[in-house]
Amino acid sequence: MTTKAHPEPIPLSVPLLDGNEKAYLKECLDTNWVSSAGPFIEKFEAALAAETGLAHAAATVNGTAALHLALLVAGVEPEDEVLVSDLTFIAPANAVTYVGAEPVFVDADPHSWQMDTDLVAKFLRDVCDRRDGGLVNRATGRRVTAILPVHILGHPVDMDPLMTLADEFGLAVIEDATESLGATNRGKPVGSSGDISCYSFNGNKLLTSGGGGMIASDNADWIEQSRHLSTQARSSSEEYIHDAVGFNYRLTNIQAALGLAQMERIADHIAAKKAIAAAYQKAFAEVPGLSFMPEADGVESTFWLSTVLVDKAAFGMGSRDLQAHLAELSIQTRPLWQPLHLSPPYAGSMFLGSGVADGLYVSALSLPSSCGLTRDQQERVIAEVIAAQQSGPRR
Numbered sequence: 001m002t003t004k005a006h007p008e009p010i011p012l013s014v015p016l017l018d019g020n021e022k023a024y025l026k027e028c029l030d031t032n033w034v035s036s037a038g039p040f041i042e043k044f045e046a047a048l049a050a051e052t053g054l055a056h057a058a059a060t061v062n063g064t065a066a067l068h069l070a071l072l073v074a075g076v077e078p079e080d081e082v083l084v085s086d087l088t089f090i091a092p093a094n095a096v097t098y099v100g101a102e103p104v105f106v107d108a109d110p111h112s113w114q115m116d117t118d119l120v121a122k123f124l125r126d127v128c129d130r131r132d133g134g135l136v137n138r139a140t141g142r143r144v145t146a147i148l149p150v151h152i153l154g155h156p157v158d159m160d161p162l163m164t165l166a167d168e169f170g171l172a173v174i175e176d177a178t179e180s181l182g183a184t185n186r187g188k189p190v191g192s193s194g195d196i197s198c199y200s201f202n203g204n205k206l207l208t209s210g211g212g213g214m215i216a217s218d219n220a221d222w223i224e225q226s227r228h229l230s231t232q233a234r235s236s237s238e239e240y241i242h243d244a245v246g247f248n249y250r251l252t253n254i255q256a257a258l259g260l261a262q263m264e265r266i267a268d269h270i271a272a273k274k275a276i277a278a279a280y281q282k283a284f285a286e287v288p289g290l291s292f293m294p295e296a297d298g299v300e301s302t303f304w305l306s307t308v309l310v311d312k313a314a315f316g317m318g319s320r321d322l323q324a325h326l327a328e329l330s331i332q333t334r335p336l337w338q339p340l341h342l343s344p345p346y347a348g349s350m351f352l353g354s355g356v357a358d359g360l361y362v363s364a365l366s367l368p369s370s371c372g373l374t375r376d377q378q379e380r381v382i383a384e385v386i387a388a389q390q391s392g393p394r395r
């Protein structure tokens with residue numbers, strides 16, 4: 001029984017497993033296909049390719065592995081520089097480090113919160129030189145070879161201006177679409193504008209395979225290479241002969257079974273996330289000091305995590321105090337990621353910007369957004385947020 005002292009916990013974003021998950025998992029057990037081969041892997045890959053409109057996809061053990069492989073097959077080499085969003089989970093920057101390259105962090109655009117394309121243009125035009133058929137950062141002397149935009153929180157990056165710059169300067173574009181699968185930008189699915197894109201299916205994503213990832217592209221060779229590298233670069237199916245240093249990055253059939261069942265429900269999951277965002281937006285429209293992460297013109301976001309900005313002066317408490325207050329009421333929320341130029345492992349990295357991401361980091365809070373969030377649960381969240389504001393200024 002729920003008591004006032006221990007109200008029912010409302011988590012941030014948990015899986016909704018109400019499709020064919022059990023049936024497909026049972027099929028894995030019944031057929032003994034439980035490991036890194038089996039029919040669900042190909043089906044899951046085909047489903048992701050169809051969803052994104054890309055020709056080829058290869059499943060990976062997680063989204064971070066997908067990013068690592070994407071950078072390798074896109075030709076990013078040690079000592080190269082890659083432009084990476086500053087406001088994101090750390091995985092894409094770490095993947096750049098895994099290949100021995102250096103991230104250059106690009107601040108967020110204040111309107112979209114995504115990688116600021118104007119800063120990219122300014123850097124490429126004013127700080128880089130074309131040398132020996134490539135592009136060199138004059139400040140560091142390193143080659144700049146790729147851009148890695150991250151579509152955050154269910155919203156898409158505006159890819160057209162980025163692609164124009166990438167074409168002009170000969171850069172590869174690796175899209176991190178892990179948080180925004182299913183969103184569209186000017187009618188194009190997220191992940192289908194760049195050269196290669198990456199996805200994650202960990203437990204809090206729009207779809208989950210328990211843990212898992214995917215890499216997708218129209219470039220058949222790159223996907224084939226990714227698949228090869230993900231299976232320890234084994235070059236013979238009979239002999240243990242390997243033609244490179246590979247990785248054990250394959251997804252299991254069990255995970256793919258879960259992922260395929262989830263993929264079949266993607267439209268419902270997106271509809272649920274959008275309805276949650278719309279209800280928060282409506283309820284908070286008149287609340288002083290709360291504003292929503294904006295949806296840009298011409299895009300359709302999935303609203304993976306409904307996220308608000310909390311203006312401390314107008315709301316009466318800051319985002320972290322609101323987070324702590326809601327936690328006491330068993331309502332889980334979460335802040336954005338520390339901007340990567342402030343992250344200790346990347347303290348020495350180059351940063352382009354003026355601290356827009358820093359401000360968003362201080363003020364933003366993601367609210368409960370599970371696909372299975374009930375109306376009652378959401379009303380409780382809304383009521384507690386409004387009550388927190390009405391109880392007056394704190395701290």
Ligand SMILES: Cc1ncc(COP(=O)(O)O)c(C=O)c1O
Nearest residue numbers: 062063064089091178200201202
């Ligand atoms: C933007 C972004 N990139 C990469 C990842 C890494 O995915 P995974 O946890 O599957 O390695 C995540 C999520 O965890 C993410 O949010």
